[in-house]
Amino acid sequence: MxxxxxxxxxxxxxxxxxxxxxxxxxxxxxxxxxxxxxxxxxxxxxxxxxxxxxxxxxxxxxxxxxxxxxxxxxxxxxxxxxxxxxxxxxxxxxxxxxxxxxxxxxxxxxxxxxxxxxxxxxxxxxxxxxxxxxxxxxxxxxxxxxxxxxxxxxxSYVTVEVALAGAGVVLAGVAATVLVRRALRPLDRVAVTARQVSELPLDSGAVGHIPRVPPALAAERGEVGAVGAAFNRMIAHVETALSARHESEQQVRRFVADASHELRTPLASIRGYAELVRRSPDEVPPAATHAIGRVESEARRMTGLVDDLLLLARLDAGRPLERAPVDLAGLAVDAIADAHAAGPDHVWRLDLGARPRPLLVDGDDARLRQVLANLLGNARVHTPAGTTVTVSGRRRGGDVVLSVADDGPGIAADQLPGLFQRFSRADTARNRTGGSTGLGLAIAEAIVHAHGGTIAAESWAPTWTFQAAASPTRERRNSREGTTFTVRLPALTAGAQVEHSPARAGSPTVAV
Ligand SMILES: Nc1ncnc2c1ncn2[C@@H]1O[C@H](COP(=O)(O)OP(=O)(O)O)[C@@H](O)[C@H]1O
Ligand SMILES: [Mg+2]
The missing domain is CATH 3.30.450 (Beta-Lactamase)
Known part of the structure; x- marks a missing residue:
């Protein structure tokens, strides 16, 4: 037992x-x-x-x-x-x-x-x-x-008594074992059901049928029946609550997606008209030119924000991604080239090992490009000029591991846990006006998760410490500093058949 x-x-x-x-x-x-x-x-x-x-x-x-x-x-x-x-x-x-x-x-x-x-x-x-x-x-x-x-x-009386008592105790033990086991067996059923429920992914998505305790057991009279019935009532309650939650989440997502979609057209008009005014041959006062320039840049920023929101809403809604073999090594090469053009003051490095091989994953090329662009963009925007940024890619077991590491100022330890949350900015004051939305990492995480992968951040921020009072030089306590983002995606083994998601089951499978 x-x-x-x-x-x-x-x-x-x-x-x-x-x-x-x-x-x-x-x-x-x-x-x-x-x-x-x-x-x-x-x-x-x-x-x-x-x-x-x-x-x-x-x-x-x-x-x-x-x-x-x-x-x-x-x-x-x-x-x-x-x-x-x-x-x-x-x-x-x-x-x-x-x-x-x-x-x-x-x-x-x-x-x-x-x-x-x-x-x-x-x-x-x-x-x-x-x-x-x-x-x-x-x-x-x-x-x-x-x-x-x-x-x-x-x-002799005591001898007989002891023998009888021994037999009685053994008999009582056996009888109690059998009876207790039989009486408590229905509780095992309840425990099995509870375990099944605890293994369900109830934290997100639509909630299907949640297992119940068998009705015969719940209808039983006595304590076990009462536990079973209460358990089933609780499950029914949880099911209703989760469906209601899912429904309202869907509503919010639809609303965000619709709203962002609707905002794109007027934003395009604003940009178009601003450009029209800027290029107009008529004389425009300098103050107005400046204002129009600001309107244009803010409209561009807002377009980016709206695009990010729309993308997040679509990823939230679990829209199926495009699925095709994607070479992350090639993506990294392109991303480094783009980053070099955008940030010539940074040092960009690519490390694909001594003998570079294609790093194939089954995924959505455009979305995976976006992950890299977001990470490299962060390494460019949130670190000072002269920072070295290294993109490395390797096969590790059944995974492809891409990392973007910089030796910039790092992220404060208390900011790290909420880094991938929406609108999280570690350096609020610096970036609110500088094209920072706080959505980049949330999008990267959503894309990686949609591909069945993981993304993690490590950061070593400098901790300044004063030496002795006699020597007021400041010493960095950390031996290393900077930020490393690591993306891990399930690798596509060369020669394997690409299994497509059910949403695209009709399309032909691709042999790599
Ligand atoms: N490589 C990095 N070095 C330092 N800070 C970073 C780095 N990457 C991200 N961060 C911090 O994480 C925050 C969130 O990044 P992100 O979600 O991309 O939003 P955004 O870049 O729009 O601010 C940034 O505001 C920045 O403070
Ligand atoms: Mg960013």
Whole structure:
């Protein structure tokens, strides 16, 4: 029953209870038996003592004329005459009077002769109960009866009790195991269902049918049925809530997509008219030229923003991507060339290993280009001139790993966790006006995820530390600084058949 602590505990409780009760019963009944037998022995002793003191003595026995008549086997007697011991012995099993030895006699004589019953150990004969009585003529008689019979009886009684208790405990253990297992088995069903539910991807997307506890189990009376029914009610509630959430998410996405789409046309008009004015042959005052230039650049920025929003909304909606073999090495070469043209003040490096090979993935060429463009754009925009940016690409196991590493100022540690969130800008003050939207990394992440890949950021920001007060030079504590973005995508093995997503199942498969 490993792995079922409740069951084990229940069985142990039953076994412990049975053991405790039988042990208590055994102890109490053994004590009661012993005390009853002792009382009986004491009564017999009283009678024997009376008999010894009052009945006429028998004929001289084996060395004693005081041997009492009618005493049972095992009865010990010590007879005094004028304060002197005249005879001391016990009746043996054959009814003969056997003399006591000196030690045994001494033990008996040591007892207080007060008419009360005392326990005495007679060497060689065992434990006895003894009492002194005075015969009518004044002479004392000590009578003793063996206690060993009682000890033997109680002993065998306890032996039987222990055997019975052991059997009872084993039986209780077996019965409790079977019963507890049977009673708790329905809970296992509930646990299995709960585990199935916990493995469902409920955090996003449409929610299908969530498994329930079998209705027969939920309808059962008793605690397990109640748990099952409550579980099913909870699942129904969760299902409704998740569908409502999904529905409202879809609405918001549709709204964002529609809104961005609708904004593109007026933005194009604004740009067009601004350009028209700027190129107009008529004389335009310089202030107006400046203003028109600003209108144009802001309209361009807004177009970029709207395009980003539209793309994100489409990626959110889970629109199927174009799927074709894409060589990321080629993409990296193009991206580096573009970046070099856009940022001639940076140092751009490409590292595809000693023997460059195509880095094939199954994906959407335009979207993957955008990921690289966003990462390289960031390395250009968010680092000072002179920064070295290295794009490297490698096959790692079944993945293609692309990384964009710069040795710029890095990103503060507290900004890293939310870096891929929408509208997150690590350096708010610097970039709000400089064409920064805070959507670039969110888009890159959405595209990579849509390809079944991962993207991660590592950054080492400088931590300035003052040395001693005597030398006020500032030292950089970090040995390295800069930012590295790592994109990992499932590789497409050369020669493999490209499996297309169900949305494009109709198109022919492509052999690479
Ligand atoms: N290579 C980098 N070096 C330093 N900071 C960076 C780098 N890449 C991204 N960041 C920070 O992450 C923020 C988010 O980037 P991104 O989502 O592309 O938005 P945007 O570039 O539009 O600001 C940027 O605002 C910038 O502060
Ligand atoms: Mg960016």
């Amino acid at each position: 490993t792995g079922h602590p409740l069951r084990r505990r229940l069985v142990w409780i039953v076994v412990a209870l049975v053991f405790g009760v039988t042990a208590a019963l055994a102890v109490v009944s053994a004590v009661a038996l012993r005390s009853t037998l002792s009382d009986e022995l004491d009564q017999q002793l009283e009678l024997a003592s009376e008999r010894a003191a009052t009945t006429p003595q028998g004929p001289p026995g084996s060395g004693g004329e005081h041997v009492p008549l009618g005493q049972a086997a095992g009865t010990v007697g010590v007879y005094y005459d004028d304060g002197e011991v005249v005879d001391a012995g016990y009746v043996d099993d054959a009814g003969k009077f056997q003399p006591l030895d000196a030690e045994q006699l001494a033990a008996l004589e040591d007892l207080p002769q007060d008419g009360k019953i005392h326990t005495v150990e007679l060497p060689g004969l065992g434990t006895f109960r003894a009492v002194t009585a005075h015969a009518p003529h004044g002479d004392a008689v000590i009578t003793a009866l063996s206690d060993d019979g009682i000890t033997g009886t109680v002993g």
